[in-house]
Amino acid sequence: MKETDIINYIKKFGIEDEDAAYIKNDEYLCFTTDGLIFSTDVPKEMNLKTAGRKSVLMNLSDLAAMGCKPLLFLCSLNLSRDFSDVKEVIDGIHSACKEYDVKYAGGDVNEGKLSIVGFAVGKSKRILRRNAAKEDDLVCITGDLGRVYCYFKEAKIDIFKEKVFNPLPRIKEGQILSEYANACIDISDGASKELNLISELSNVRIEIETLPIHPSVLKTSKEKAFDYALNSGEEFELIFTIPKKYKNIVEKVNATVVGRVKSGEGVFYKGKKIEKRGWEHLG
Numbered sequence: 001m002k003e004t005d006i007i008n009y010i011k012k013f014g015i016e017d018e019d020a021a022y023i024k025n026d027e028y029l030c031f032t033t034d035g036l037i038f039s040t041d042v043p044k045e046m047n048l049k050t051a052g053r054k055s056v057l058m059n060l061s062d063l064a065a066m067g068c069k070p071l072l073f074l075c076s077l078n079l080s081r082d083f084s085d086v087k088e089v090i091d092g093i094h095s096a097c098k099e100y101d102v103k104y105a106g107g108d109v110n111e112g113k114l115s116i117v118g119f120a121v122g123k124s125k126r127i128l129r130r131n132a133a134k135e136d137d138l139v140c141i142t143g144d145l146g147r148v149y150c151y152f153k154e155a156k157i158d159i160f161k162e163k164v165f166n167p168l169p170r171i172k173e174g175q176i177l178s179e180y181a182n183a184c185i186d187i188s189d190g191a192s193k194e195l196n197l198i199s200e201l202s203n204v205r206i207e208i209e210t211l212p213i214h215p216s217v218l219k220t221s222k223e224k225a226f227d228y229a230l231n232s233g234e235e236f237e238l239i240f241t242i243p244k245k246y247k248n249i250v251e252k253v254n255a256t257v258v259g260r261v262k263s264g265e266g267v268f269y270k271g272k273k274i275e276k277r278g279w280e281h282l283g
């Protein structure tokens with residue numbers, strides 16, 4: 001079974017398709033888990049401290065997509081018997097938690113295939129859902145796209161490496177957007193997939209006119225740049241939809257307006273349908 005089929009099976013039990021699960025008391029509490037598997041998710045050039053950091057940052061990005069302030073991080077460390085550098089992994093986890101003012105609350109240690117399975121908790125007064133895009137909303141993306149794909153496909157240069165090794169979860173931006181935006185999702189698997197998820201879950205059509213392609217991506221990959229930006233995974237930028245009257249907020253979170261929400265279905269660029277591509281586990 002591939003990832004989408006597994007998710008569809010889980011959804012039969014009434015579980016929603018979101019970046020994080022939540023419960024509501026006075027505020028929403030959100031919970032997310034995301035694992036970093038060394039054999040598939042960690043490039044050879046990445047040191048263990050950076051891998052530890054990344055396991056935190058990818059979980060915080062899911063909380064950012066829900067508009068949350070992150071509070072706490074736990075993880076299961078799965079290690080082989082002969083693995084001697086666990087302190088570096090833990091130091092990386094601790095440094096990322098400290099940087100984002102998140103409590104590192106330990107977790108569990110197991111013997112197994114090298115991986116860090118993270119779990120994070122956050123809170124917000126209002127949360128951002130994938131299913132909440134409204135007709136006429138502006139569609140926006142924070143930061144820039146394409147550098148992760150370029151790092152793996154084109155060149156191991158610093159400007160690309162930076163985004164792979166030290167992604168910046170859009171925590172502050174997510175918290176600002178929690179007051180104004182309608183739908184939101186973070187880019188884990190690629191913008192084409194995430195845009196299609198918002199479109200499907202919100203029952204709307206999304207028309208894209210542009211993408212915030214990084215200048216170095218344009219320079220390196222030329223005519224392939226748009227395709228790279230569209231399908232670049234682990235960018236950890238936020239895609240959100242927001243009413244036009246909050247256009248000033250788009251600038252405040254360093255985002256670009258890339259298109260509009262319309263009635264209908266599907267994601268389109270200049271009349272051409274954008275298929276759901278990007279990363280699919282077990283695909």
Ligand SMILES: [Mg+2]
Pocket residue numbers: 019061062065185186187188
């Ligand atoms: Mg996500």
